[in-house]
Amino acid sequence: MKLAFVTGSANKLKEAREILAPIVIEQLALEVPELQGEPEEIARAKVHVAYQQARVDLFVEDTSLHCQALKGLPGPYVKHFIGKLGAEGLWQILSAFPERRAVARTVVGFVIRGKVGIAAGEVSGTIVAPRGTSAFGFDPIFQPEGEKRTYAEMSAAEKNSISHRRKALEMLRQALEAHHG
Amino acid sequence: MKLAFVTGSANKLKEAREILAPIVIEQLALEVPELQGEPEEIARAKVHVAYQQARVDLFVEDTSLHCQALKGLPGPYVKHFIGKLGAEGLWQILSAFPERRAVARTVVGFVIRGKVGIAAGEVSGTIVAPRGTSAFGFDPIFQPEGEKRTYAEMSAAEKNSISHRRKALEMLRQALEAHHG
Numbered sequence: 001m002k003l004a005f006v007t008g009s010a011n012k013l014k015e016a017r018e019i020l021a022p023i024v025i026e027q028l029a030l031e032v033p034e035l036q037g038e039p040e041e042i043a044r045a046k047v048h049v050a051y052q053q054a055r056v057d058l059f060v061e062d063t064s065l066h067c068q069a070l071k072g073l074p075g076p077y078v079k080h081f082i083g084k085l086g087a088e089g090l091w092q093i094l095s096a097f098p099e100r101r102a103v104a105r106t107v108v109g110f111v112i113r114g115k116v117g118i119a120a121g122e123v124s125g126t127i128v129a130p131r132g133t134s135a136f137g138f139d140p141i142f143q144p145e146g147e148k149r150t151y152a153e154m155s156a157a158e159k160n161s162i163s164h165r166r167k168a169l170e171m172l173r174q175a176l177e178a179h180h181g
Numbered sequence: 182m183k184l185a186f187v188t189g190s191a192n193k194l195k196e197a198r199e200i201l202a203p204i205v206i207e208q209l210a211l212e213v214p215e216l217q218g219e220p221e222e223i224a225r226a227k228v229h230v231a232y233q234q235a236r237v238d239l240f241v242e243d244t245s246l247h248c249q250a251l252k253g254l255p256g257p258y259v260k261h262f263i264g265k266l267g268a269e270g271l272w273q274i275l276s277a278f279p280e281r282r283a284v285a286r287t288v289v290g291f292v293i294r295g296k297v298g299i300a301a302g303e304v305s306g307t308i309v310a311p312r313g314t315s316a317f318g319f320d321p322i323f324q325p326e327g328e329k330r331t332y333a334e335m336s337a338a339e340k341n342s343i344s345h346r347r348k349a350l351e352m353l354r355q356a357l358e359a360h361h362g
Contacts, residue, residue, distance in 0.1 A: 033216050034216065034218075035214050035215065035217065036214075036216065036257075036258070036261070037214075037215075070262075070265070070266060070270075070274075071270075073261060073262060073265055073266070074258075075261070077258045080217070081251075081254060084251070084252040084253060084254055085251060085254070089251075092278075093251075093274055093277065095277070096273070096274065096277030097273075
């Protein structure tokens with residue numbers, strides 16, 4: 001089985017390959033605009049445009065970080081915050097609030113044999129001062145509930161066994177297996 | 182002369198009418214998706230989609246707030262921050278940083294006789310604790326450089342004589358007058 005992943009992120013591609021193995025994931029580099037709005041809308045619009053361009057079985061994803069103190073923000077705009085301020089800068093914003101709980105979320109939009117589907121996975125956790133060696137996104141400042149380590153302090157295999165992305169991609173795997181028998 | 186303004190914001194419409202008078206501004210309610218990205222791209226994509234739908238002379242706008250401490254963020258996402266946290270909540274975020282300077286910016290995308298143009302206006306200022314009676318967007322927390330009052334403490338006429346929106350719409354007026362002689 002194989003599937004194309006429309007992404008420009010080497011980190012997301014690596015994780016998707018590890019999580020979905022032995023399904024073969026091919027990177028597809030397309031210019032797919034991202035909307036402002038709720039993660040589901042963003043994923044739905046992206047997968048629609050990507051499929052119009054590529055016409056092959058594929059998926060896209062939108063990952064968001066919803067901080068309780070910020071009423072769900074930065075949400076899908078987290079990549080701009082990480083891109084401009086780093087995880088450290090996002091921590092600096094949150095550190096001014098006593099409430100540090102957050103939800104990490106991946107929404108996957110996929111097309112399998114011409115049919116569009118949406119899958120989502122989320123993990124509750126806490127925003128903490130940066131710890132760990134991985135520099136991927138908000139990994140250094142996100143500590144999943146019940147864990148003493150941030151995502152960035154875990155091995156790739158450990159993170160991939162519990163992450164928001166894992167949960168979303170497991171749903172995608174199930175949809176794929178259902179179609180391919 | 183008349184021109185359609187594609188917006189769902191009663192406040193933006195009111196200001197545009199006051200600033201552009203005696204040009205007649207008609208509100209056009211269209212579903213125009215907003216992209217993530219830089220304000221110019223957002224305005225350009227919006228005006229493109231709006232014109233494809235309406236095929237009349239029209240304009241759209243994107244207003245952003247670029248905080249120095251946040252490396253230009255929340256930028257075009259400011260409406261989501263104001264919508265979820267209020268101006269008070271945005272002040273709370275900024276109050277944790279010693280650097281409070283910010284730029285308020287309006288980018289206008291317009292189509293006049295089938296030709297697309299972009300106009301922009303900006304005002305430098307400081308983010309302050311909320312003051313004033315107007316509840317429009319970030320007006321209560323934005324104090325323009327050289328002023329002792331926030332936008333929300335000024336009369337509509339005063340704000341409209343100096344604002345970022347005024348500067349952008351003046352450029353639009355000039356473009357319009359150039360086309361209509």
